[in-house]
Amino acid sequence: MSKYKYLLLTAVAVFWLAATPVGAQTIVYIPMDDRPVNLDYVVDTAKAAGVDIVAPPATLLGSRNEPGDPDGLWGWLLDHALIADRVVVSADSLLYGNLVLSRTHNIAVNVIEDRLNNFSKLKALNPAMSIYVYSTIMRTPKSGEGGEEPSYYEVYGPSIFRISALRDQAEIRGLKRHEESELRGLLDEVPQAILTDWYARREKNFIANQRLINYAKNDTLTYLLMGRDDCSPYSQSHMESRHLAAETTELPMNRYTSFPGADELGMLMVTRAINNATVRTPKVRVLFAPGAGRDTVPSYEDVAVGQTINAHIFAAGGIPLNSKLADLTLAVNTPEDGVTHEADSTFNRDQFRAAPVALAADAAREAASGHRLAVADIAFANGADNAFMSELRKRGLLFKLESYSGWNTASNTIGYAIGQGMLASKMASVDKNRLLAVRLLDDWAYQANVRGAVGTEVLFPLGGNWSYLDKLTPRLTVETEQRLRAFAATNFPEYPLNNFKLAFPWNRMFEVKIELYEFPKS
Structure with missing residues (x-):
């Protein structure tokens, strides 16, 4: 962006701010990549809640094989700064191109520094604008495949992970002789x-995350959320999060937080921006399934889920409240023994298990009492709990929910359930149910059932x-x-879901994009 154009836009901003009515609210949103959970579903949710939200052209966003355009995104964002009351942006997109590139790039330090300087320019263009930024602490996976890490990680990933875990342990408690060896x-x-x-x-x-923390400290940013992407109790990610936490002690929770997760961060930040704009602080009551409950430490995460849920509620602009006067009840389906197996494992058959039955009964009582009910289904990773979902179906609860989520990691699920649950009160019933249908088709039908069956019976x-x-x-x-379609006809026939389109946006079985063209009003 030229110096002349920057000065011109700054001058225009002063006039525009004076002329803009106080009630106008537009959110400019930049996701961390073009996957549906980061782009389409977040935008759909905000629009269903009646919010004017603007996202950049898909050509500027990073995909699996195509790098994003950080400088193009900055140009687009600065050009749109004058129409925005609030911006919600991914630092990974604006600094590296997208989430995957944050793990694989070879961008020079001075280029990253120049892009970080743009946050000051953005604030200067529209001083009254609220800037919500979400970033990630780079993940430390136990293995690497599918092109989302440097190529050497497929060979050396397990060893690199273990090195970082041992170094983290060394800082925290020291190493035993055999661990040193x-x-x-x-x-x-x-x-x-x-x-x-x-x-x-x-x-x-x-270093980039340190700079973002400093921007939060000097009020350039309204709020900074730092996700710990695919982390473990001992890992390089865990070590870095501890070091960064030491630099944030003076930042209150209404300015900064960090917790496990990545792909739900856009949903949470858009929800917070909407809640702040409408001066709402939703109160959320949390119910757990019997057993380990809030003490569960899910797969791919490094802290107990009770702590994570509270952090997500605060990040979305709400507060946890253990009272039936809460605005929203969040029912959390946790594994009774605290161990989150994969959704495609033999553990996730539709056999009787006491914990999900008990939670479904609690959920039914909440709904019968007129409480707004959201569900976070985290008993399994990467898909819904079949036994629990069958119980909800038997009780006729599926489309009585404000929101449902059961995909990928526990934090991804929690963030979506909270975000869509908080915003559901602003939606028409048909729009709320349409969002629910997408999650039921994706998280329950596809991820927990159809994906594995198609892989075994067709793909392989x-x-x-x-x-x-590729060609398949x-x-x-x-x-x-x-x-x-067959799954939907069997499990929720009262809502015929025949008119939808499915795609594999990243050329892999891991995720799908579901577009519902029509949805019945009742």
Whole structure:
């Protein structure tokens, strides 16, 4: 952006701010990439709640194989600064191009610094505008496949993860003799050039997050949310989050927070922006399934879920309140023993289990009492709990919910259930139910059931690859759509869901995009 254009826009901003009515509210939104959970579903939710939300052209956003355009996004954002009352933006997109590129880029430090400086320019263009930023602490996965990490991670990922876990433990409690020996062996095993590359990229990410924290401290940012992407109790991500936390002690919770998660952050920040704009502070009561409940530490996360849920509620602009006077009840389906298996495992058959039955009964009582009810289904990772969903179906609760979520990690699920649940009161019933239908088709039908069946019965017999569908995409699309329609007809026949389109947006089986063209009003 030229200096002349910047000065001109600044001058126009002064006039525009003086002429704009106080009640006007427009959110400018930049997601962390173009996946439906980050872009389409967030925008759909805000629009269903009656909010004017503007997102950039898809060509500027990063996808799986195409890099995003950080400088193009900054140009678009600065050009739209004058129409925005609030902006909700992903730092990963604006600094690196998208979430995946934050893990794989080779961007020079000075380029990242220049992009960080744009946050000051953005604030100067429209001083009255509220700026909500969400960023991630780079993940430390236990393995790497599918092209979302540097190529060497497929070979050395488990060893790199273990090195970082041992170093984290060393800082926290020290290492035992056999652990010190293990660490030395791993450091000999992984080539030094690979470790240097991995840690150098993380250092850039860490410094960028420090700068964002400073922007929160000096009031450039209204709110900063830092997600811990796919973390573990001991890992490099956990270590970095501890170090960053030490720099945020003076920031109150209404200015900054950090917790496990990534793909739900856009939904949470848009929800917070809407709640702040309408001066609402929704009160949320939390119910857990019997058993480990709030003490569950889910897969891919590093703290107990009770702590994570409270942090998500605060981040969305609400407060936890253990009272039946709460605006929303969040029913959380946790595993009785505190162990979150994968949704496609043999544990997720539709057999009787006492904990989900008890929670479904509690949910039915809440609904019968007239309480608005949201459900976060985190008993399994990467899909819904079949036994629990069957219980909700038997009780006729599926479309009596304000929101439902049961996808990917526990935090992803929690953020969506809270965000859509808080905003549901602003929606017409048909719009609320349409959002519910997408989640039921995606999280329950596809992720917990159809995905595994199509993989076993169609993809693999044809010699296909889970992470690269390529020429099999048309066949898999038809097969998946047919099975989703059959699932819907069996499990919620009162809402015929025949008119929808399905796509595999990232050329893999992991996620789908579901577009409902028509939805019945009752």
